[in-house]
Amino acid sequence: MLDEAKLKTLARKVNGIYEGALVAGMIYLGDELGLYRAMHGQGPLRSEEVAARAGLHERFVREWLYTQVASGILDHHSEGLFELSPEAGVVLAEEDDLRCMARLFDGLPQRTALLAELPRSFRTGIGVSWADAERGGTPERVHYMERMLRPWYEQVLVPRLLPLLDGVVARLEAGAKVADVGCGSGVALVAMGKAFPQSTFHGFEIAPLALDRARENTIQAGVSNVSFFNARDGGLPDDGSYDLITTFDCLHDMTRPDTMAKAIHDALSPEGSWLIVDPAGRGSFEENLAHPLAVTGYASSVMGCLQSGMSEQGGAGCGCFGLPEPVMQSLVESAGFTRFRRIDLPHPMNNYYEVRP
Ligand SMILES: C[S@@+](CC[C@H](N)C(=O)[O-])C[C@H]1O[C@@H](n2cnc3c(N)ncnc32)[C@H](O)[C@@H]1O
Structure with missing residues (x-):
C-alpha cells in the first residue's frame, strides 16, 4: 500500500x-x-x-x-x-568576493556533457580521470576549477593559512623549496610565488591541459620563481630537498594516496612541512549525511572525485568524503610521518592539516 x-x-x-x-x-x-x-x-x-x-x-x-x-x-x-x-x-x-557563487555554475554545459561518459564507469569500474575529463581539448573544466578556487588561494591561503603553520612563513621569506602536488592550473603556486619571491615553487600535475593553463597563468602573473612538471614523467624526487609540500583538494582524488604520502615523505626535508587541504569527511555515511554539503559532496564525488580515484585498475576510490581525519592520520603515519595536526581554520567543506616527518 x-x-x-x-x-x-x-x-x-x-x-x-x-x-x-x-x-x-x-x-x-x-x-x-x-x-x-x-x-x-x-x-x-x-x-x-x-x-x-x-x-x-x-x-x-x-x-x-x-x-x-x-x-x-x-x-x-x-x-x-x-x-x-x-x-x-x-x-x-x-567575482572577487569569497561569497560570490556564480563560479559554481561556470562550465556547466561541459560538466553536464560529462554525464554521457559516466555510465561506462558504472559498468566497468574504471573512472574518468581529470586528464580524461579534459579530452577533446576543452579547457573549460580547468578554468572552472581555477575560478572556483582562485579567491581562496589569494585571500585565505597566503595571508591566513600559511601563518598558522609552524615556522613556514619565515622559511618562505628566507628562501625555501616548495612543491604543490596535483597543482591544477597553478593558481596556488602563483599566489605563493608572488608573495615569497625568495622561494622556488614547483607544480606537479598529471592533467596536460591543466599544466598548459598553469604555465599561461605564470606568464600572465609575471612570476619567474614558479615552474611545472608532468608528474607522469617522474614525480617528486626522493632526496628530502623540499621545505614545504602542499596538496590542495587532491589527495582523495588520487588512485594511490598511500603511495603519494610515501613519496611526499621521501621528498621532504626532516624539518619540512606538508600542508594538506582535503574534504572534511566524517566517520560514517550517517555522519556525512549531517554535513551541510552532503549532497554537493556525494554528487561531486560521482562526477569527479570518485571518477579520478578509480581511474586506474585498483584505484583507491576514496570519494569526496573518503579521508576523514582519523583515516588521514593513519594514512600519513603509515607513510612515516610522526607529527599530525588539524589546523583550526573554518571552511564549509575542507579540513586543513599540518603534517611533519
Ligand atoms: C580537484 S583537482 C584540484 C586541483 C588544484 N590543487 C586546485 O586546487 O585547483 C585535483 C587535481 O589532482 C590531480 N591529480 C590526481 N592524481 C594526481 C597524481 N597522482 N599526481 C599529480 N596530480 C594528480 C588531477 O589531475 C587534478 O588536477
Missing part, C-alpha cells in the same frame, strides 16, 4: 530538484552573458536597459529576466522594472 502523502512530498521534492537544474542553466547564462554584472549596482532597470548594457537581444533577455524573478533571484517592481539587489549582486556578480 503506497503512502500517498509521502509520495506527494517526494514528487514535490523531485520537481524542486528539476526546477533547480533548470535555474542552474539560467544562472550559467546570466553569468556567462554578463547579465548579472550588467545589472549590479544599477537599481531597477527595464529589459531594454539590461539588454543594452549587456549588448544582447531584448526579447531573450526579457524572458530570462522573467525566469530570474520567478525563481526568486531578481526583484520585480511594477511597470516592468527588474532589480538585482545588492545582496544578489554579492552572490552573483562580485
Whole structure:
C-alpha cells in the first residue's frame, strides 16, 4: 500500500530538484552573458536597459529576466522594472568576493556533457580521470576549477593559512623549496610565488591541459620563481630537498594516496612541512549525511572525485568524503610521518592539516 502523502512530498521534492537544474542553466547564462554584472549596482532597470548594457537581444533577455524573478533571484517592481539587489549582486556578480557563487555554475554545459561518459564507469569500474575529463581539448573544466578556487588561494591561503603553520612563513621569506602536488592550473603556486619571491615553487600535475593553463597563468602573473612538471614523467624526487609540500583538494582524488604520502615523505626535508587541504569527511555515511554539503559532496564525488580515484585498475576510490581525519592520520603515519595536526581554520567543506616527518 503506497503512502500517498509521502509520495506527494517526494514528487514535490523531485520537481524542486528539476526546477533547480533548470535555474542552474539560467544562472550559467546570466553569468556567462554578463547579465548579472550588467545589472549590479544599477537599481531597477527595464529589459531594454539590461539588454543594452549587456549588448544582447531584448526579447531573450526579457524572458530570462522573467525566469530570474520567478525563481526568486531578481526583484520585480511594477511597470516592468527588474532589480538585482545588492545582496544578489554579492552572490552573483562580485567575482572577487569569497561569497560570490556564480563560479559554481561556470562550465556547466561541459560538466553536464560529462554525464554521457559516466555510465561506462558504472559498468566497468574504471573512472574518468581529470586528464580524461579534459579530452577533446576543452579547457573549460580547468578554468572552472581555477575560478572556483582562485579567491581562496589569494585571500585565505597566503595571508591566513600559511601563518598558522609552524615556522613556514619565515622559511618562505628566507628562501625555501616548495612543491604543490596535483597543482591544477597553478593558481596556488602563483599566489605563493608572488608573495615569497625568495622561494622556488614547483607544480606537479598529471592533467596536460591543466599544466598548459598553469604555465599561461605564470606568464600572465609575471612570476619567474614558479615552474611545472608532468608528474607522469617522474614525480617528486626522493632526496628530502623540499621545505614545504602542499596538496590542495587532491589527495582523495588520487588512485594511490598511500603511495603519494610515501613519496611526499621521501621528498621532504626532516624539518619540512606538508600542508594538506582535503574534504572534511566524517566517520560514517550517517555522519556525512549531517554535513551541510552532503549532497554537493556525494554528487561531486560521482562526477569527479570518485571518477579520478578509480581511474586506474585498483584505484583507491576514496570519494569526496573518503579521508576523514582519523583515516588521514593513519594514512600519513603509515607513510612515516610522526607529527599530525588539524589546523583550526573554518571552511564549509575542507579540513586543513599540518603534517611533519
Ligand atoms: C580537484 S583537482 C584540484 C586541483 C588544484 N590543487 C586546485 O586546487 O585547483 C585535483 C587535481 O589532482 C590531480 N591529480 C590526481 N592524481 C594526481 C597524481 N597522482 N599526481 C599529480 N596530480 C594528480 C588531477 O589531475 C587534478 O588536477
